[in-house]
Amino acid sequence: MPENVSRAIGSPPPQEQLLLDVRDLKTHIFLRSGVVKAVDGVSFTVGKGESVGLVGESGSGKTMTCLSVIRLMSVPTARIVGGETWFDGQNLMKKTAAEMREYRGRRIAMIMQDALASLNPTLTVGDQVGEPLRYHDRSMPKPSRIKRVLDVMRAVRIAKPDERLNEFPHQFSGGMRQRIVAAMGLSTQPGLIIADEPTTALDVTIQAQFLKLMRDLQRENGMAVLWVTHDLGIVAQICDRVNVMYAGRIVESGTVRRLFKQPLHPYTMGLMASVPVLGAKRKRLHQIKGHPPDLLKLPPGCAFYDRCPERMDVCRQSYPPQVSDGSGGHVNCWARTTPSAPALGQA
Amino acid sequence: MVGYIVGRMAQAVLSILVITSIVFMLVRLTGDPADVLVPDYAPPAVQERIRQQLGLDRPLYEQYARYIGGLLTLDLGTSFSGRPVIDVLLEHLPATLSLALASLVVALGLAVPLGILSAMYQGSWIDTVARAIALLGQSIPAFWLAMMLILIFGVGLMWLPVAHRSGLSSYILPAIAMGWAPVAGIVRLTRSSMLEVMDSDYIRMAHAKGLPNRVIYIKHALRNAMIPVLTFGGLVLGGFLNGSVVVENVFAWPGVGTMVLDGVTLRDFPIVQGCVIMVATFFIIINLLVDLLYVALDPRIRYG
Amino acid sequence: MLAQFIYRLRRSPIIPALILATLVLSAIFAPWVAPYPPVKVDLANAMLPPFFQSGGSTAHLLGTDKVGRDILSRVIYGGRVSLLLAGYVLLIGGTLGTVLGLVSGYMRGKADAIIQRGVEAILSLPTIMVALVFVFVLGQSFISVVLILCPFIAARFARMVRGDALHIRNMGYVALARVAGASHTRIIFRHILPNVAGTLIVIATLEVGALILVESSLSFLGVGVPPPTPAWGLMVSDGREYLASKYWLTLFPGLAIVATVLAVNWLGDWLRDILDPKRQFL
Numbered sequence: 001m002p003e004n005v006s007r008a009i010g011s012p013p014p015q016e017q018l019l020l021d022v023r024d025l026k027t028h029i030f031l032r033s034g035v036v037k038a039v040d041g042v043s044f045t046v047g048k049g050e051s052v053g054l055v056g057e058s059g060s061g062k063t064m065t066c067l068s069v070i071r072l073m074s075v076p077t078a079r080i081v082g083g084e085t086w087f088d089g090q091n092l093m094k095k096t097a098a099e100m101r102e103y104r105g106r107r108i109a110m111i112m113q114d115a116l117a118s119l120n121p122t123l124t125v126g127d128q129v130g131e132p133l134r135y136h137d138r139s140m141p142k143p144s145r146i147k148r149v150l151d152v153m154r155a156v157r158i159a160k161p162d163e164r165l166n167e168f169p170h171q172f173s174g175g176m177r178q179r180i181v182a183a184m185g186l187s188t189q190p191g192l193i194i195a196d197e198p199t200t201a202l203d204v205t206i207q208a209q210f211l212k213l214m215r216d217l218q219r220e221n222g223m224a225v226l227w228v229t230h231d232l233g234i235v236a237q238i239c240d241r242v243n244v245m246y247a248g249r250i251v252e253s254g255t256v257r258r259l260f261k262q263p264l265h266p267y268t269m270g271l272m273a274s275v276p277v278l279g280a281k282r283k284r285l286h287q288i289k290g291h292p293p294d295l296l297k298l299p300p301g302c303a304f305y306d307r308c309p310e311r312m313d314v315c316r317q318s319y320p321p322q323v324s325d326g327s328g329g330h331v332n333c334w335a336r337t338t339p340s341a342p343a344l345g346q347a
Numbered sequence: 348m349v350g351y352i353v354g355r356m357a358q359a360v361l362s363i364l365v366i367t368s369i370v371f372m373l374v375r376l377t378g379d380p381a382d383v384l385v386p387d388y389a390p391p392a393v394q395e396r397i398r399q400q401l402g403l404d405r406p407l408y409e410q411y412a413r414y415i416g417g418l419l420t421l422d423l424g425t426s427f428s429g430r431p432v433i434d435v436l437l438e439h440l441p442a443t444l445s446l447a448l449a450s451l452v453v454a455l456g457l458a459v460p461l462g463i464l465s466a467m468y469q470g471s472w473i474d475t476v477a478r479a480i481a482l483l484g485q486s487i488p489a490f491w492l493a494m495m496l497i498l499i500f501g502v503g504l505m506w507l508p509v510a511h512r513s514g515l516s517s518y519i520l521p522a523i524a525m526g527w528a529p530v531a532g533i534v535r536l537t538r539s540s541m542l543e544v545m546d547s548d549y550i551r552m553a554h555a556k557g558l559p560n561r562v563i564y565i566k567h568a569l570r571n572a573m574i575p576v577l578t579f580g581g582l583v584l585g586g587f588l589n590g591s592v593v594v595e596n597v598f599a600w601p602g603v604g605t606m607v608l609d610g611v612t613l614r615d616f617p618i619v620q621g622c623v624i625m626v627a628t629f630f631i632i633i634n635l636l637v638d639l640l641y642v643a644l645d646p647r648i649r650y651g
Numbered sequence: 652m653l654a655q656f657i658y659r660l661r662r663s664p665i666i667p668a669l670i671l672a673t674l675v676l677s678a679i680f681a682p683w684v685a686p687y688p689p690v691k692v693d694l695a696n697a698m699l700p701p702f703f704q705s706g707g708s709t710a711h712l713l714g715t716d717k718v719g720r721d722i723l724s725r726v727i728y729g730g731r732v733s734l735l736l737a738g739y740v741l742l743i744g745g746t747l748g749t750v751l752g753l754v755s756g757y758m759r760g761k762a763d764a765i766i767q768r769g770v771e772a773i774l775s776l777p778t779i780m781v782a783l784v785f786v787f788v789l790g791q792s793f794i795s796v797v798l799i800l801c802p803f804i805a806a807r808f809a810r811m812v813r814g815d816a817l818h819i820r821n822m823g824y825v826a827l828a829r830v831a832g833a834s835h836t837r838i839i840f841r842h843i844l845p846n847v848a849g850t851l852i853v854i855a856t857l858e859v860g861a862l863i864l865v866e867s868s869l870s871f872l873g874v875g876v877p878p879p880t881p882a883w884g885l886m887v888s889d890g891r892e893y894l895a896s897k898y899w900l901t902l903f904p905g906l907a908i909v910a911t912v913l914a915v916n917w918l919g920d921w922l923r924d925i926l927d928p929k930r931q932f933l
Binding site for chain 2: 772775776777778779780781783784860864867868871872874884887888891894895898901905908909912913916917920
Binding site: 110 | 551557
């Protein structure tokens with residue numbers, strides 16, 4: 001049921017509208033060579049029906065964060081070592097494996113990056129789209145289920161779905177496959193969809209179509225979406241609020257409007273500047289100096305230190321505290337911590 | 348596609364021809380069979396008669412030509428015991444084939460579940476135990492295992508028959524003795540295949556969909572993981588022709604292995620030649636079928 | 652707790668290394684280790700059971716066979732035969748196979764095609780059956796068994812080495828050497844071979860086990876090393892008729908085979924794990 005979201009779009013949702021509340025999440029990967037702190041104290045929220053972005057480059061920990069929310073580890077030696085994840089008033093960390101399975105695919109759906117790889121090549125598309133329904137709602141008789149599958153395939157604009165039910169993934173184009181994966185997520189009408197780089201493998205026109213589709217569906221179904229991407233363009237088009245991740249931590253968050261108009265963290269500023277603007281007179285593409293940090297050897301202070309044009313000594317020594325941005329978001333940067341904007345402490 | 352099959356078959360025929368020729372030459376180097384067939388005290392004239400009868404006095408190239416010619420009509424010559432080789436062959440073939448199939452069932456039945464468990468509980472004690480069993484299987488010679496099985500189950504406990512082919516229960520011990528050897532390889536392959544599959548994105552997707560574990564492992568993972576295992580199974584079947592020589596000997600099983608052993612002992616050229624040709628042909632056919640099976644199982648190759 | 656211990660045990664190569672060391676050392680120093688010469692016939696003491704059974708004596712720890720030869724000594728000397736045979740076959744067959752593999756993988760073209768064809772043909776033959784026939788051709792002797800098993804080992808080596816060579820020849824340093832004008836032979840021996848060494852060791856350990864099994868199967872069938880030289884397979888075969896009553900004739904040589912092959916395979920597994928470049932997690 002689509003809910004009437006009557007609040008200012010942009011500020012973090014009040015308690016009763018809160019769907020996902022991630023608090024100080026920490027996930028570490030244990031390797032022979034050391035410990036990788038893939039997710040190192042991440043906190044953010046997603047309200048009902050909201051569209052929130054999680055931005056960062058590869059290796060920043062965004063995918064790990066998503067997987068940690070649904071407690072699915074992609075690597076055998078990864079473990080959630082701290083923090084809590086509250087979904088619709090329930091603490092997911094306290095759930096048993098069987099209970100988590102109830103959430104996955106039914107109340108929280110995840111769409112992953114490479115659609116072709118996400119689909120089992122030896123099973124038909126109809127079979128795979130119908131699976132969440134089949135195993136989460138066992139009372140549904142087969143004909144109703146097939147009807148629902150066809151409905152959702154139509155909703156994602158796949159032509160002649162009844163003819164294509166029994167075909168295999170490799171018989172579809174890239175764009176269609178992405179929509180099939182979206183259909184898989186939508187079939188159970190989840191409250192939250194986590195979309196991990198769903199458009200990376202698509203070319204620009206298809207990408208635009210897909211984003212529009214998702215926006216329409218979101219409006220129709222009242223779903224919340226967590227968009228995980230490295231592409232600021234997508235964020236600008238489709239998100240209400242954004243979180244910027246770097247080296248396993250969220251360094252800035254805020255409304256899309258505020259972030260694009262006035263980015264606060266030097267990393268965010270660098271990202272914005274790197275996006276080429278049509279018609280601008282700049283000759284060379286802006287590049288953030290240096291390269292992403294080695295997650296095995298993170299410094300005690302700010303991880304962006306080596307590449308930061310505004311760095312100070314204190315940045316190297318201790319991690320910057322959280323500072324409010326005045327409209328519900330925050331930034332973690334010593335250069336933005338002034339006497340008139342005192343540190344907030346843990347949100 | 349058709350071209351590929353035809354090409355492979357042509358290759359196969361060539362290989363068979365080459366192997367036959369090699370065997371032909373070498374078997375004749377093992378010595379004069381007349382010595383074995385005729386007692387020492389017989390006069391040389393009798394030996395000469397025998398040789399004539401068996402066609403051994405003819406020049407080598409003539410014998411060769413005769414033989415190759417015969418092959419084309421599936422006439423593998425006549426055994427020195429008087430019977431046509433092809434008849435003897437067909438008589439012994441079913442015993443070996445049925446045993447090989449039974450052994451494959453044993454091997455897969457034992458190894459595949461072990462491999463799956465090993466992959467599912469990777470790193471735990473179950474994995475260790477499974478791999479230890481596999482290691483053990485690789486290290487026990489078939490003939491010794493056969494004898495120990497006979498000792499324990501046949502003589503000691505008297506549960507199962509220990510010799511000759513005589514009904515379903517007589518298959519059990521020989522099938523275990525022969526099927527045990529490839530278990531290690533199959534366990535390893537199943538395990539690594541499952542691990543590789545379980546690491547793939549669509550399995551993670553299946554997890555993200557909240558599907559029950561049973562469904563993920565059996566419906567999704569197994570389907571894909573089994574493809575290389577089944578093709579390996581085909582090769583294993585071929586390998587059983589090898590093991591049959593030993594196992595049939597221990598269990599007095601009337602199969603091709605026994606036939607070869609007897610043939611070699613009696614220097615019965617045609618029998619030995621016939622056996623080797625048949626075995627080589629079998630191997631090649633199995634390899635061909637395995638290739639085709641692979642294509643059949645993977646829908647991507649069909650449409651792509 | 653127990654599980655942890657067993658896990659650790661399985662991981663470390665201590666046990667197989669010890670077993671192997673015992674076997675190899677006792678094989679080398681057989682004349683000093685074995686209590687009796689293996690062919691010493693002693694009809695008065697024939698068919699003695701092992702020392703822990705009634706009728707046995709500590710003079711013959713594992714009992715005696717039907718003509719009074721000491722089982723323990725024969726097992727030790729049999730080890731000598733098996734290991735020596737395996738050693739020769741690995742040396743000759745392995746060298747041949749490595750050379751063929753290197754040539755095939757590096758040179759490619761016509762040579763590769765021919766060698767490949769040959770290797771595939773040999774690999775598709777049933778080892779025991781063919782060996783059976785051939786030993787009869789060449790007559791039964793130590794040399795003939797070595798010779799007949801060489802092609803099979805060579806084929807296996809050739810295939811693996813070829814795979815490696817194909818991979819390595821594309822590496823940067825090989826291209827550099829070629830640009831610098833090094834001859835093919837030099838490249839093969841100075842650059843490719845050392846990098847293949849790791850694989851060679853792994854294959855060798857894996858194949859030794861199979862080799863010993865084949866050799867003992869052949870001597871079981873009566874076409875292995877000729878008597879009176881003791882060979883494990885032959886001893887098992889000798890004891891066949893008395894399987895139920897005089898079990899020690901077949902049990903101990905069989906155990907020897909199992910122990911040796913087990914140790915070798917275990918060690919090979921461990922080596923393979925260590926050398927596996929993909930090994931990243933604990």
